[in-house]
Amino acid sequence: MSLTMYQASIPSFVRMLGNLSTILDKAAAHAEAKKIDASIFINARLAPDMYPLNRQVQIATDLVKGCAARLAGIEVPSYEDNETTFPELQARIAKTVVFLQSVAAAQIDGSEEREITLKFGSKEAHFLGQAYLLDFVYPNFHFHLTTAYAILRHNGVEIGKMDYIGGY
């Protein structure tokens, strides 16, 4: 069995979003137990000019819904980016997982050389599918997942790397 574009993307994304969900559950439970307003965590940042927790989760989910849609050649779902509570962030993760799971392997496999164009304001970046997945989506996705983890860890939530990686 050879590695495919589908195997290198969707199952891994779903797995990591499940781990993120667990981490956010632990953070919500920690806030509740310590009687800390959950918004303290939702708005926490590692530096004044870094994004807060909710934006990290929004961007992480954006990256993988965009990846699944672009590799499959279908429309990227649009979300409002209005989540300000743990349940709202969990709902965003859940709907992202539902979308990811709606994309079939046959839609993504063979997308190694599919032309992908990303727009950043007035700029554009062009990729082929494989480089888009490996050089853009993967590092970006993990960057935001790890930053979400690090924000919570820095603020005293009792999570460990096994929560990030998941069991094995």
Add this chain to the structure above:
Amino acid sequence: MSLTMYQASIPSFVRMLGNLSTILDKAAAHAEAKKIDASIFINARLAPDMYPLNRQVQIATDLVKGCAARLAGIEVPSYEDNETTFPELQARIAKTVVFLQSVAAAQIDGSEEREITLKFGSKEAHFLGQAYLLDFVYPNFHFHLTTAYAILRHNGVEIGKMDYIGGY
């Protein structure tokens, strides 16, 4: 051209280690310019029970030298883990890149179902090559790279996500 185990590993690892090297160069220059002892950054942590910067770099490099060697079925190079300065961390990154580049595509391609055993003290974890790469190495590698970035960013080094991802 189909995605291969080699393409999904070595070039991506080399690219990300190059970005890490750039980030550490910026941190060393920042320390120099601000007359801050470099060891402050080398020993900085995001939480008291998280690893400091030098250990993050050691683990990140361990993960990819281990991955390249195990997928290729060759001996994993052993490093001393004694780096305490920016030049020493850069030397570790550089020797890791040399090792990664010494492994040929033909040695890694086809390793999707190679049996991999990792030992953690008295415990063992068993993987097939593809799951080892996607579920273990990739999340772990990015976890430590992003944590290294976040430690420096949290401590005021002027770096941005483009330094982490690299140009595109």
